[in-house]
Amino acid sequence: MGKVVDFRQKIIDGIKTLYPTMDVEWYDGLFDEKDIADWTLKTPCARVAVMASKSDPTFTGELNALLRVVVVLIDENKYVSLDGDSRAWDMVETVATWAHQNQFGHPDAAPALNVQFKRISQPVLRREGVSVGVVEWHSDLMIGTNKVLQRDFVWNNGQMVTKVPSTKAKILGHVETAAGLSGDETVDVTPEVP
Template structure:
């Protein structure tokens, strides 16, 4: 499986495990229309994960650094009273953003979320139907490929201390750097 699809699946699994109140959590291709939303509304509350783009830059270690744009669409619906799904929608989005910020997806090649953004999608027809759609969007770096420095050290028999990925801001884009945890 590709590393990007693997991370997307880890996000789906983490949301399923951590947010029991969601009836359906799955991935989607990033495109949706009113028919999709109608289907999603029938299984609400639900969340759908997509990776929209993944531009890459070469990294000094020989790996590629993919700057993933990840979105989770959250769908809720009013059940017993008008507009109750709106607060529920915001609550789910906040919990998903906290998982992303904490990098709770278990991928050692991925950095914590950066530039988390919350969006509400508005549509008169959906509002009348009591369907609420929110989007949590963030960026995360993912290293892809072989770390040539580690491979060379292994050939030479040199031990290297474990490194933890952290996200640091740089003008124009986010880059990953490694810090010694000791």
């Protein structure tokens, strides 16, 4: 699994933690009324899209991919007319505050920035009792191979060497003071390995 797909899955898993009974899946970033009609069969639900907007090379040889993340949240009226609106706003606010400055448990992701959220207002959806909210943000994700780790560190059998063998060393010295006293002294200079 690539890093982008893994990152998207971590966002999906995070939303499932926020809303354990919610149907959460990925989508390709585009949706229309037919998609919403299909998704309303599983309300409340969320659909997560991760789209690359641009990438910049870094000194490590990796690409810093600026990802555009879009989460569509859908609910419908349940008990009274238009009660889906308040639940949709609540979901939008919860996901937006959760996403802000979140790395989503991915070690190569930067904290999410530029969180935006809105409710989509459309008369056809409103008449059908469907409420749609969208949360969008940008996350940087380092992808590719870090050439600095390969170039500047010692590797053995495909693993980075983090410990080296140590030796024991003792220094024996003869000391004479200005008062005419003398003696031998031994000092242990074995380096400490953390």
